[in-house]
Amino acid sequence: xxxxPNTVNGVVKALEDIFDNNQYADKVIERVLKSNxxxxxxxxxxxxxxVYEIVRWKRLIQYLSPGEDYYKWFGTFWTLQERTLPDxxxxxxxxxxxxxxxxxxxxxxxxxxxxxxxxxxLGAEQLADKWEEExxxxxxxxxxxxxxxxxxxxxxQLKAKLEELDISTHAIKGYPDALVLQxxxxxxxxxxxxxxxxxxxxxxxxxxxxxxxxxxxxxxIDACAGAGGKSLHLAALMENKGRILAMDLxxxxxxxxxxxxxxxxxxxxxxxxxxxSKTIKRLHASADRLLLDVxxxxxxxxxxxxxxxxxxxxxxxxxxxxxxxxILSQYPSMLKPGGILVYATCSILPSxxxxxxxxxxSSPAGKSFELLEETQVLSHESGFDGFYIAxxxxxx
Numbered sequence: 001x002x003x004x005p006n007t008v009n010g011v012v013k014a015l016e017d018i019f020d021n022n023q024y025a026d027k028v029i030e031r032v033l034k035s036n037x038x039x040x041x042x043x044x045x046x047x048x049x050x051v052y053e054i055v056r057w058k059r060l061i062q063y064l065s066p067g068e069d070y071y072k073w074f075g076t077f078w079t080l081q082e083r084t085l086p087d088x089x090x091x092x093x094x095x096x097x098x099x100x101x102x103x104x105x106x107x108x109x110x111x112x113x114x115x116x117x118x119x120x121x122l123g124a125e126q127l128a129d130k131w132e133e134e135x136x137x138x139x140x141x142x143x144x145x146x147x148x149x150x151x152x153x154x155x156x157q158l159k160a161k162l163e164e165l166d167i168s169t170h171a172i173k174g175y176p177d178a179l180v181l182q183x184x185x186x187x188x189x190x191x192x193x194x195x196x197x198x199x200x201x202x203x204x205x206x207x208x209x210x211x212x213x214x215x216x217x218x219x220x221i222d223a224c225a226g227a228g229g230k231s232l233h234l235a236a237l238m239e240n241k242g243r244i245l246a247m248d249l250x251x252x253x254x255x256x257x258x259x260x261x262x263x264x265x266x267x268x269x270x271x272x273x274x275x276x277s278k279t280i281k282r283l284h285a286s287a288d289r290l291l292l293d294v295x296x297x298x299x300x301x302x303x304x305x306x307x308x309x310x311x312x313x314x315x316x317x318x319x320x321x322x323x324x325x326x327i328l329s330q331y332p333s334m335l336k337p338g339g340i341l342v343y344a345t346c347s348i349l350p351s352x353x354x355x356x357x358x359x360x361x362s363s364p365a366g367k368s369f370e371l372l373e374e375t376q377v378l379s380h381e382s383g384f385d386g387f388y389i390a391x392x393x394x395x396x
Contacts, residue, residue, distance in 0.1 A: 001083065002086075003078075003085075003086055004043075005088075006036070007039070007043050007046055007047055008071075008074060008090075010032050010033075010035075010036070010039075010047045011047055011050045011051055011054070011070075011074055012070045012071055012074065013032055014028045014029055014032045014047070014051045015051065015054060015055075015070040015073065015074075016070060017031075017032075018051075018055060018307055019058075019070075019310075022311075024307065025051065025052065025055055025305070025306070025307040026305070028051075029047070029048050029051055029052075032047065032051075033047060033048065041185075041186065044186065045184065045186075049141075049184075050074070050077070052141070052306060053077060053141075054073055054074065054077045055306045055307050055310075056114065056139060056306035057077065057080070057114045057139075058073075058114060058310065059110075059111060059114040059115065059116070060103075060106075060111060060112065060113075060114040061073050061076045061077055061080075061114075063102075063106075063111055064076050064080075064099050064102055064103060065094065065099070071090035071091065072090075072091070072093075072094065075090070075091040075094040076094060076099060079094060079096050079099050080099070080103075109132070109135075113135050113136070113139060114139070115135070115309050116309065116310075116312075118313075118314055119309060119312065120135075122314070122317075122349070123135060123299075123348075123349075126349050126350050126351060127348065127349075127350075130378060130380070133380040134348060134378050134379055134380045134386070136380065137303075137378075137379040137380035137383075138299075138300075138302040138303055138379050138386070139302070139303075139306075140303060141303065142202070142301075142303035142304040142384075142385070143180050143181065143383075143384070144180070144181040144184055144185075144187070144200065145178050145179070145180050145181075145200070145201060145202050145203045145206075145384070146158075146169065146178065146179045146180075146181070146187065146198040146199070146200060146201070147177050147178060147198060147199045147200075147201040147206055147233060148177045148178075148179065148197070148198055149196055149197055149198055149199065149232075149236055149264050149265075150177060150236045150237075151235070151236050151239070151240050151264065151265050151266065152195070152196055152197050152264070152265055153197045153198075155171060155176075155177065155179060158179065158192070158197055158198060159171075159179060161192055161197070162179075162190075162192065165190055165192070167181065167185050167187065167190070168181070168182040168183065169181055169182060170182065172203060175203045175206055175207075176210075177206060177233075177236075178203045178206055179198075180203075187200065188200075194263070195263075196263040196264040196265055199229065199232060199233075199260070199264070201229055201233070202301070202304070202384050202385045203382070203384040203385075204300070204346075204377045204382060204384045204385040204386070204387040205229070205230070205346070205385060205387065206233065207375070207377070207387065207389055208230055208233075208291070208293060208342065208344045208387070208389055209230050209233035209234045209237060209291070210233075210237070211342045211344075211375075211389050211391050212234065212289045212291060212340055212342050212391075213289075213340060214234055214237050214238050214242075214288075214289055215238065215242075216238050216239045216241035216242055217238075217241050217242045218238060218242045218243075218288040218289060219242060219243045219245075219286065219287055219288050219289075220234055220238070220242065220243070220244045220245070220287060220288060220289040220290075220291070221244075221245045221247065221283065221286075221287040221289070221290050221291070221334055221335075222234065222244060222245070222246045222247065222291045222293070223247045223248075223274075223290060223291065223292055223327070223331050223334070224247075224248060224291075224292055224293045224294050224295065224327070225246035225247055225248050225253070225254065225257060225271075225293075226248055226250075226253050226293075227253055227256040227257060227260070228246050228254070228256060228257030228260055228261065228269065228271075229260075230291060230293055231244050231246040231257060231261075231269050232257075232260055232261060232264055232266060232269075234291070235261070235264070235266040235268055235269055236264075236266075238268065240265070240266055240267060240268055241268065242268055243268055243270065244268050244269045244270070245270055245271075245272055245283075245287075246269050246270070246271045246272070247271075247272045247273070247274050247279075248273065248274065249273070249274050250273075251273035254271040254272075254273060255271075257269065257271055258271060277330065280330050280331060280333065280334060281333070283334045284333055284334065285333070285334070285335065285336050285337070286334060286336065287334050287335050287336060287339060288336060288339050288340075289335075289339060289340050289341075289342075290331065290332065290334055290335040290339065290340075290341045290342070291342050291344070292327055292328070292331055292332075292341065292342065292343045292344065293342075293344045293345075294323070294324045294327050294328075294343065294344070294345055295320050295323050295324070296320055296324070296345035296346055296347040296352050297312060297316075297317050297320055297347050297349060297352060298312075298346055298347065299312075299346075299347050299348050299349060299386065300345070300346040300347050300348045300377075300379065300385050300386025300387055300388075301346045301385045301386070303379065303385065304385070317349075317351075317352075320352070321351060321352060321356070324345075324352060324356050325356065325359070325360075328343065328356065328357075328359075328360040328363075328365065328366070329360075329363065329365045330365075332360075332365060332366070332369065332394070333365075335394045336394070337368075337394050337395065337396040338393070338394065338395075338396050339393070339394050340372075340391060340392070340393055340394075341369065341391075341392045341393070341394065342389060342390065342391050342392075343356070343357055343360075343389075343390045343392070344387065344388060344389045344390070345387070345388045346385060346386065346387055347386065347388060348376070348378060348379075348386040348388075350376075352388070353374075353376060353388035353390070354374060354376070354388070354390075357371065357374065357390045357392075361392075368394055368395050369392045369393065369394055369395070370392060370393050370395055371390065371391075371392050372391045372392060372393055373390075373391050374388070374389065374390040374391070375387075375388070375389045375390075376388050377389075
């Protein structure tokens with residue numbers, strides 16, 4: 001594959017924003033790709049994939065080519081792909097044989113898998129013999145999974161329409177609304193996306209709304225809704241009948257929910273910022289179903305957000321666990337007796353998952369709840385994102 005200066009420059013610019021300015025990789029890539037409308041689909045894919053892979057393997061790359069020169073980082077990454085570098089001054093000094101020999105001598109797992117030492121230690125402590133396989137899986141590129149919007153179409157119809165656009169997909173057993181792309185493509189630019197026939201949502205994430213066992217006509221609260229992905233799924237499962245209250249502490253996130261709902265043909269979602277504890281108290285015992293898709297470390301979604309591991313710290317994980325405990329102590333009061341509560345994270349750590357639920361059930365706030373089932377999805381076992389889902393019932 002031939003390299004071109006303008007696309008390599010695009011990769012370097014993105015890396016500067018991510019690491020020098022501490023910005024999120026997905027937002028940076030989106031902005032860089034918009035900066036040059038002349039780039040075609042192949043150029044855009046090259047930039048996005050290169051940035052994500054260099055971010056993913058940052059520690060290993062930096063060890064093999066010490067320094068903060070992002071052109072050297074790119075050159076080292078390119079060399080690790082068994083590809084030949086052009087004779088550019090930016091790549092001067094990069095020696096393929098030296099890099100290969102240096103890599104062969106690495107024995108430390110955290111370095112070889114390109115994660116911080118503290119994270120390797122934490123993962124080993126909490127996941128024991130499953131950690132190494134999980135880490136290997138999380139360092140692979142994520143597949144693109146679509147969730148069919150069953151309000152507007154069905155899986156076979158969408159699959160056929162995508163084929164007409166030369167986008168091949170396959171269904172996966174156990175995920176009724178999911179289609180997986182055979183090859184990566186920018187599906188957001190298709191007319192089918194603009195018509196609201198699907199959303200991009202990982203297969204593991206699609207399990208969350210399904211766990212609530214919603215029915216048309218119910219009153220449902222999605223209390224940590226964010227941009228509303230799971231609210232949209234719930235609305236489809238409810239056949240756009242009933243009421244969904246999408247709530248979040250960050251009011252700006254909910255604006256995106258309204259736009260997405262309009263595109264999807266959904267009318268039952270109402271957004272409501274959580275302004276104080278009074279917002280929660282006013283909704284006491286008002287919901288048939290309650291979803292707590294709580295803030296978490298995001299360690300289960302490193303495949304698609306590899307920059308997360310460079311932004312996390314032991315302190316930030318401890319802080320997010322405090323937030324989870326606080327949410328579990330207050331928000332379940334919004335559920336009616338006999339209603340179902342689902343607590344979910346995109347984390348693989350028991351300290352954010354099973355242990356949080358166990359502590360809640362033994363607390364005053366959780367004494368009226370009973371655990372029905374819990375599922376820990378690990379990436380190396382499912383092939384998709386790491387997730388945790390606990391389903392509880394509020395006793396009458």
